[in-house]
Amino acid sequence: MLTSIEIKNYKSAQDLKLNLGRVNVFIGENGSGKSNILEAIGLASAASAYKLDNEFLSSRGIRVTSADLMKSCFEANQSSDPITLTVFFDRLKNDEWTKYILTNDLKAYSKWECEIESNTLEIDSDDPISEFNSYFKELLSFQKKRDTLKIHGSIDDKGLEKEIKQSRNVMQNYLVKLRKSQEKNNFANNYVIYSPENSALRNFYKEGQIEPLGINGEGLLKLLKVLHETDPEVFSIIEEKLKLFGWFESIKVPTSLSNDDDKIEIKDRHINKVFDQRSANEGFLFVLFYTALFVSTDTPSIFAIDNIDASLNPKLCTKIIKDISELAKRFDKQVLLTTHNPAILDGLDLNDREQKLFVVNRSKVGATRCKEISIENKPKSASDEPLKMSEAFLRGYLGGLPKSF
Template structure:
């Protein structure tokens, strides 16, 4: 729990350090007869949490009902997923639906939590689907199916706001509310079988401990994947360290914050992988992390940036060839941020990137996707990407089932729909064109139809 505000859950956007409830409850048992049992339970819980971080699961199926422009949609995902479509088709809504599920699993369904995960927050009556041809419901239904080898696990959520007209209102997961009595009865039965003569107050206390450990779901194995999910929509000012940090996410903020400190913290192997990306910039000689910010005293930055990241230009005179993040090319900052997201186990296993092409040359976009595909497989990452740049598509190999391309469009009723784009194995339907050419010519769909 947050020591400054115990009412906040540990995953709250306002929580930067926390003591888990089970840790606190274990400490409270010190000196009591069941101290050793409490310690053993804590060790078991801690080992389960450690194991959860090592899970290599894929979010395979996503079902969304009643969220923004998505009335009812079902998407089968791969490891690298790219969504294309006209402006306003609902691409980002798909990314946001997963963020809501993550907030629900973290028991943190409020404005701050949504915002910190990258959701564009509005009044509930604008978040819950509203169409002219049907009456508006009062909830959002989400279903996520994770697959790890041959093991499947399903999360289901029914989210409803406490107040329909209040943008800052707390949301409630009705699916967990419905499960509470049954789960409590299971905990009571388990406790009384082990301790038949337990008092009523102690029974409630231990049942509460079990809820803190296990939550309402029987398994929390995939919780870290879901609760750490975020939508990264980065901007150059945040990458340069100029814009004030608004993101609560760490180590990398959803707008690009923290890149310099993150690169400085990479281990030797991770830095080696990062340095391989230098081939993408023919002018780049070296990437420098000035942890103590000594180069600032040399006048290498104007003082507006807090970033300690520098770059050495291969073609400039060695006396003045070191450029600060404030003065460097924005493309390299974007590329390094994306590479960093995929190479470290400190970043989420599942995340989204909105408008990945920002500030990047078209050919660089293609090569970036090729790098992302390789890194995601090597490091157990899964990503959902939106783009408006056709060159992104040329980095995909759609004959690899883990690389998937989706058209996002709105039907005649305005409902967001997705369609996976696939080709015949003999390429007879590809007509010798690159994916970028096919998109621009309208063969893939995902283009405006009103002009």
């Protein structure tokens, strides 16, 4: 899990550090830089995969523009400074980091170049599993030799015990490196900024550039088919979450994985006929997409959703954040969410350290700033009574509201 990120010189994020949780919500006025934060993480992910071409960045939900506008422009000479993104993965302490330094000479058709600095343990082997197996066999060999010596009553060989201890330490360190390498690979290959669109969710024939789900929701039908076929228990979770809609009775997906059958059947408990996704409520399709995204093992482990509140009733917004937090923990996902709907905030449990709220605004010079709202600094009413977070936001206690009118 990504525990923190430092962003320097990327669009409006001139110098920013964030300590992240499992579920992270960003709220603030239009243009404050919420999406820029999501993109900066996406840019670091692309850099770690050595894929900084425009096609790859766009397919991951990053708004690509000319190189000079990808950098902060608050000072005259700032366009020559690199974009610097530092990510931390250690759950317990932020003492291991990887820094991505991105440069571009700003000439026509120039490509981004990246220099990587890191103090994390790296695996140099092309076949880490075979290398681990060799360490394991070596340890077994030492232990077998020790057992033989014990049988013959000559186990006072301290040198052999030392060899066994060293071999065990090597294996433990290698396991740590494997775990960290896997975390980085997941981050590099998977991070996507989703922004589902009504048209993509209604017309299943559209295909995205990435699988299983495109940034606008493409590929949802195929993912539902796969889940229904391979993991009925997980599919039943989707059905259960859709009962948030009082009219919903059941959903049926085609059994064939072919593209010929491109409809799902939805049953309204108040009427006798079924209908497909083209007639479904827009909010229903968004919740269907979000739930499938969180429960599938094929979707990214770290991702973002821009405007999570789109098309959702305010009370449903509150409930969907509670459900997302539960599913994220259950299926080991980490998510960053932007919103403009204060009702989203009421779904957060700030007593849970894995749920975080950030209020985003701009400084006097225009740079993006983030303030974390924790349980300790959560506003209270004048009578010292707890306030709903939505009410505190609308009253201006949290910040993040326009000041120009």
